[in-house]
Amino acid sequence: MNTVVQHPSHDELARRGRGRSLSLRHAAPSLTPAQMEERALIRRSAVARPEVDAFREIRTRLLAMTTNNFVALVAPVSAGCGGSFVARNLAAAMAFDETRSALLIDCDLRHPSQHATLQIDCAQGGLTDYLEDPDGQIEDVLYDTGMPGLSVLPAGGVREAGAEYFSSMRMRLMLDSIRSQHPDCYMFLDSPPVRGAPEARILADLADVVILVAGYGQDSPEAIAQAAANFDPEKFAGVVFNQGV
Template sequence: MSLIERAADKLSKNEISNSIPGKIPQTVKTGLDPLFLSDNMSDQKIGKEVSVNNSPVVDLANRASANKKTIKKIEIDLESLHRKGIVTLDHSRSEIAEQFRLIKRPLIANAFNPDSGIKNGNLIMVTSSLSGEGKSFCSINLAMSIAMEMDHRVLLVDADVARPSIPASLGFSPEEPGLLDLLRDPQWKIPDVMMKTNVKKLTLIPAGRRHTHATELLASQSMHSILAELAQRYHDRVVIFDSPPLLLTSEARVLAGQMGQIVLVVEAERTTQQTVKEALQQIEACDVINLIYNKARAHSGGGYYGYGYY
């Protein structure tokens, strides 16, 4: 009998015979988690283990490896974004790039300063009172600007589940699985709905497939758990939620109570003071509310994005 045959015979007698058919052998239960096998062993090594040991643990590892979802990557047309007025790495000295540098700085300070006292400060919701005020434009610009940071990453979540506009802006299908799918099916995990981009430090989570009970899903315990995981597991990352308008839907009000910071976009010369007051009343549960005065004209031919705290 060869050395390999003797080893196989010994393994078969000492380990597999003590296991219950269809169950994980006791000797393996106390060792390496089988779910890590696909990450720590080559396919060739796993194949050899199957032929010698015939352990159900190895079969489980193979199934986990086969079913593991890979993070999708999309290519954003950065030149097209630049023409639309979006901040890009290749045009980082533009006027709008400088404006969003001013906007992001206090947000980042609040997110990562342990003395700020802000719970979940890295969760930032961008919203507006009404539609058309530029909240998605500001969400994307803010995300692109933060992606230029040396020490932080950014996750942009399309939480405008009724009328998502980020897919059209960044060039991916609105039918991609996303936030609502994550909330509806407990088998989905956050990495399953993430989308990498050609912007190194920018990752996306789409809105997902529409659901008639979107508001209830956003208010569920599942959403609370997801937000807690985003705030703690991805602690080096700013998470930006592009939410629906406050006065047109109920989803934004549900999200507001769970955010660390809120940015309210106000369109110059259109949004009335009374409208802004009504919107602020909807989000008063959040301690840190910031205003962007959007589409104002500081001088002829130039755009200006004012910023302040409420």
């Protein structure tokens, strides 16, 4: 899977009501097309858009690889190549389907960005807060994005290392619980870069499929090959070449 995607351009959001799979205590008003543009989110339109079609094509390929709802790891080769952009919009593309919902989980604990990009006030905490509190409830740290069917679990407090969090039993149980209780929910893990830290490899053990993101003109073929070698070939879905970040 070698796909080039660019930042979204202007198109219109198809805003039809739908039920939500997850129980969300932090509701948000529906986003306007302009607000989705500000948040670098793709949106449906009657007009064909190459960037939207690219994410839909990746979504179709991922669905063909699995038989049930899945956990997908989106791992950038290096910092600044657009891994968070790709993870966010793959989740958005999944939410286009009214029979499915998507949960975006920010796992970049050193440099979390999804809550800021999506302009979400995560005062109630996020992933690290939930994992550190044995009595915490997952509903407390799930946030509505304002896009139908798309919710986010922000990273929470900044942490220098995520290995202990991601290898914990509580992390695994959280993913298993969401998947079993919400069979229409697909989860996308926004990973730290593969190069320079072990977190992406640890998160890959929790995922069903792995998507590698390379910066178009930024990451060399050798760097991409080295990053891909970290993952189980049976889980590896392919490389997305991202440009315009």
